[in-house]
Amino acid sequence: MKKEFYSNGKLLITAEYIVLDGAKALALPTKFGQNLIVEEAQNKVFNWTSFDADGSIWFKDTIQFASIVSKEQFDDTKNIKNTLIEILHEAYNLNSNFIKNSDGYTISTELTFPKFWGLGTSSTLINNIAQWLNIDAFTLLKNSFGGSGYDIACAQNNTPILYQIIDDKPVVENIIFEPNFTKNIYFVYLNKKQSSKSAIASYYKKQASVSKTIEKINAITKLIIKTESELEFAEALKKHEAEMSLILELQTVQEVLFYDFNGIIKSLGAWGGDFVMVISKENPTEYFTKKGFTIILPYKDMIL
Template sequence: MKKTFYSNGKLLITGEYVVLDGAKAFALPTKFGQHLTVYETTDEHIHWTSYDSNGSIWFEDTLSFSAISDKEQNEVDSSIKNTLIEILHEAYRMNPEFISEGKGYNIKTELTFPKNWGLGTSSTLINNIGQWLQIDAFELLKRSFGGSGYDIACAQNNTGIIYQLIVDKPTVEVVHFNPSFTDKLYFIYLNKKQNSREAIAAYHNNNTTIQKVIPAINVLTKTIVEADTIKDFAQAIAQHEIAMSNILELPTVKEALFQDFEGVIKSLGAWGGDFVMSVSNENPTEYFHAKGFEVVVPYHEIIL
């Protein structure tokens, strides 16, 4: 018997980091995501194979049912396997039947984006496992990786969202973001994947002014979502960058890498890696290529 599942990737446009403390965040699901295919077998283990978008295998191993139920951790160079066992163990705690009543599984995951892009390798996996085992993906994320959960909301929605944690509970408002200037928006990969866990830990170590800033971030999020003109959109994006720069005590990505760029550039998600968004009247592809950044994707080629 074969079962297949799919989840969308994500890009966080506003509210990075402060979404963890209750700020409203604007996020967009991507045309890229991850498939999960489950075949039932009879050998009381899970044979797991993960494929990158180019068809290459980036992880393959066999996990015994007992390793999952007992959360066995291998201390010798197997962090991916340990992480997978951790996720599946928490899934087992939420729904033990897939092991207690299961005979075995052959599981295949397939990314439709390069896994180093940071579009949600983990969140799409967790949401797919949630679909497979009919458990709450937000709760599974909380028990395993942690984080705000906006990426799970993107995995489950095919349009833009405003995401907020209210008393630690996820709330999702669907928004239809389709302004006339989307042809002026480009997404640029910074040639390195940022570690979300490390970035969140650094944020929590420097969060003395967060509650004062959240109302302003909420206003900027609303302005960005509702902007009718590229001027209003760009101004709000620039103000958001400055606000987050002050909180994180880090230079904006434009200050750090693109001071001579004629337009606005915004970090997305974890500062210092993954994608940034540019807002400019002219196609910026040649500019970023000259700076050594080869992946420059127009809005309509990446956003669902």
């Protein structure tokens, strides 16, 4: 019997990094995501195939049930396999029935966005596995990958959300976020995928007292959600970048790459890679294309 599951991708608009310390974050589920298709098989193995958005196979391997139970780790040439085993091992710890009561599985995953975009290849997989096995996706994330969990919340919701960690637990609020100037919002890919794990580790190394910064970021998030003024929205994003620049001890992406741009550019999620959000009165395609950034999506094409 075939079972199919789907999870949304994600973009973190405010409170990157500092969401880990309790800041309130605005996050948007994307129109792109990932499918998980599960079928029964034999020989106490997972026959696993992962497809990119263009139909190409980016991972294919066989994993023994015993490897999952023991959390077997292979050499560094098998990093993807090792990560998958780690996720499935933690899933096994939460609900062992999928191993104990099965003869095997044929599983395929199908991304609807190019893998290198960084819209949540891991988070959509974790949420899909959690749906399949009827376990808590936030717990599975915490026990395997780690992170704030906002990406899991996006995977599970079809509307914009406010996300906050309170007493070490995720709090998700569905909100209405429909700026009347979305025609002037674009998302531009920076031509490299940024590792969330390494970015979070770097944040913790540089982290100082963040309580005052959390208050400022929360106020900015509140303003961004409420305002109907494009100018006020853009200025709030600029202020957000400045606050995070101080915490991370890094220049903003606009200062580093796009200092001559007539508009506002904000990093989303891990600084230095993935997508940025652009506020521009004019279509910025020509500007970014000339600089070698050719993946430019209007708001309506990206956000669910």
